[in-house]
Amino acid sequence: MRLIRRTRLASFLLGALIGASLAAAAAIRPTSAADIAGPHLALVIKTFRNPYFKTMVEGAKDGAADFGASLEVAAPDFETSVDQQIDIIDRLVSQKVDGIVVAPADSVRVIPALKRAEAASIPIVNIDNPIDRQAAIAAGLTPPPLVTVDNSDGAYRAVKSVLASFPLAQAPIKAAIIEGIPGAENGEARKAGALKAFAEQPRVQIVASESGNWERDEGERVAAAIIARTPDLDLLFCANDNMALGALAALAALGAAGAHAKIIGYDALPEALEAVRNGALAATVDQRAARQGHIAVEYLMKRLNGESVPPESFVDVRIVSE
Structure with a gap:
């Protein structure tokens, strides 16, 4: 009988030790996008071929981390691949992402896709290249907040x-x-x-x-x-x-x-x-692409929280010369 009790006690202690170890391992495991319970945002850039947009992505990712959100980044093959960018926006709408930051490949042709996002109650922030405001209003799209430079x-x-x-x-x-x-x-x-x-x-x-x-x-x-x-x-x-x-x-x-x-x-x-x-x-x-990316994500989070943001925000540029 004493042997059975000792065996049960040992099994209990071993199970407790393993459970504690697993809990500790989970506590120190690096956080991934899948672990973040916050909003799932998307950044749609013009292309990965231009290093400028890679810098913008870095700033946007920093912003997402700061606000406890995950960020999905997508882009067409070329800056001229407007139809492919439209398809990407439609895919994100069908995925029901929580918000989209978009650098339009074309200032007019992407408007119908953004209108579909608005109809799905997905907030949008426009970055880098402005959409055509008059064309947006004519299409029934509320011009989204813009983060860019002069x-x-x-x-x-x-x-x-x-x-x-x-x-x-x-x-x-x-x-x-x-x-x-x-x-x-x-x-x-x-x-x-x-x-x-x-x-x-x-x-x-x-x-x-x-x-x-x-x-x-x-x-x-x-x-x-x-x-x-x-x-x-x-x-x-x-x-x-x-x-x-x-x-x-x-x-x-x-x-x-x-x-x-x-x-x-x-x-x-x-x-x-x-x-x-x-x-x-x-x-x-x-034109401080990383700063633009960070601000755009900040504004998207504010829109998700029902806060107002400026209709246009201009990041100061710096001239680098000989």
Whole structure:
């Protein structure tokens, strides 16, 4: 009898020890997205191909962690893959995610998908590229809060700073623009800012303005064509760093022809910042993508909690130059 009691006592103590060990292991196990009981949010960016959006994702993930939410990130293959981005938004609506932050690949074409999200009572925050407010209202969509930068002002300030580096006696200053995707509001705003700076300098002669569709290869191709037509090009404004880095490759391939042209980018990608440091790139615009991502998630959480947020929030940009 004593032996049976001792055996039962030993079994009890062993079970208690194992239970305590498992509890301790659970307590120190790292928290994953699946462990978070808070809201499940989604961030829909334009593409993973552009390092700029990777920085935005990092900021958004930090924001989600700060507010106890999980974050699903999705993107189409290319920034021009608008239909694929629309499909992603529709999938998230069918999944019934709690909220969506979206950087639209197109300022108008994504509106019906966002309207479907609104109809499903899924709050939205618009980041980076603004949707067309008039088109949204016409479609019955309440324009979502926007977190972005003043794209026109950033381009204007960058171009002004580089124009100031040209000798006062130099005339004309031959300039060109490589635009983003036609119709994308952020690209159009950057083009407008560059044109405003050029217009304030009578010595500037604009020789070309063409789209590079945000892509490095396209930027290289367009830059090569512009320089082939204008080998004495002085200044090239590119609406993002991807295209600016492509333009640098075009200059390197062409050698001395057009090698003196100063190139301006936009986004402050690590590779672009290094190009500014070594003098290959004249300037780039830091629009603080991580900060935008964090604020967008913060605003989405506030909307989920029934709190009001500003209709538009602009993050200050920084001009990084030689």
